[in-house]
Amino acid sequence: MNKKIAILRGINVGGKRKILMADLRVLCEKLGWKEIKTYIQSGNVIFKAEASNSELENVLEKAILNTFEFDVPVIVRAAEELKQCVEINPFFKSEEDINHLHLTFLKEKPTKENIEEILSYNYEPDQFKIDKKDVYIYCEGKYHQSKLTNNFFEKKLKTGATTRNWKTVLKLVELSG
Template sequence: MTNYVALLRGVNLVGRSGLKMADLKALAEELGLKSVRTYIASGNLLFASGKPEEKLRLMLERSLQKHMGKQVRVMLRTAEEMTAVVRANPFQKAPGKNVQAFFMNDAPPKDLLSTVRNKADDERIAAGKREVFVAYGEKGIGRSRLKIPAAEAGTARNMNTVAKLAELAREL
């Protein structure tokens, strides 16, 4: 059995993209996933399974599409990979709430930095294994105009959340 974290893209509490975390947990249990739990209501699912990652990702995406009536992209990481993301954060000195890890299913492109648009002088960007790290400046993420085309299909979590998810995944 491997412990996983599933990070859902574009899931909110209410509105058209609304998904109750109790429903997400139930969907995962219906798929036969073990030790299922959610963390904060932003599309974070923790579970254990012996199935391969790609099969799990596709199972979750199909189940979510059926339940929600729209495509929901899922990024999966093992507990070890989540811990590695925490360690790989190149902006360790910045407050965790100001650093976002954009999770993707593939590695960032080699030309990542040349494709970025609207970067403020105090925003910093770095590529990870299957992540893009962004340290937001004084304006914070809420007022940033930064566009990262390579990360648009992924989903972001701040490093405080990433660290907590890594801890929870190890404890499953």
């Protein structure tokens, strides 16, 4: 079985769309997933399963809707994919950078036209680089003050997105190793 990471968008924020991680683990067990671990309340699940990433996304989204009665977008990556993201982050040069770094996961690879359009804007001092279905972000200040939000990338790239800070990304790689 392949090790995977499911990244949920927008749960347990401001008391809305609340899902306890224990309940999420039970739900994933019912789906037949193995070796399930969750990490922090933002909805990160490490597990083993055989299906494709997109199949796993659809199955978990439907299971959450049926169980908790609200929509939660889910993005799944193979553990090896996430490890490669860490290795190629263009903004990670030293531990000093870690608090400025974020990774936005895209549901689908954006079109060339949408990438060209988004690159025509200037967002300084914040910076980003798009690589396939990932967006590497460097925020000079706090992420919540940046224009480089999930909504921004979803609107401009016309695909679903969710973001994790670099500390969380590193921990997910460690837990999935």
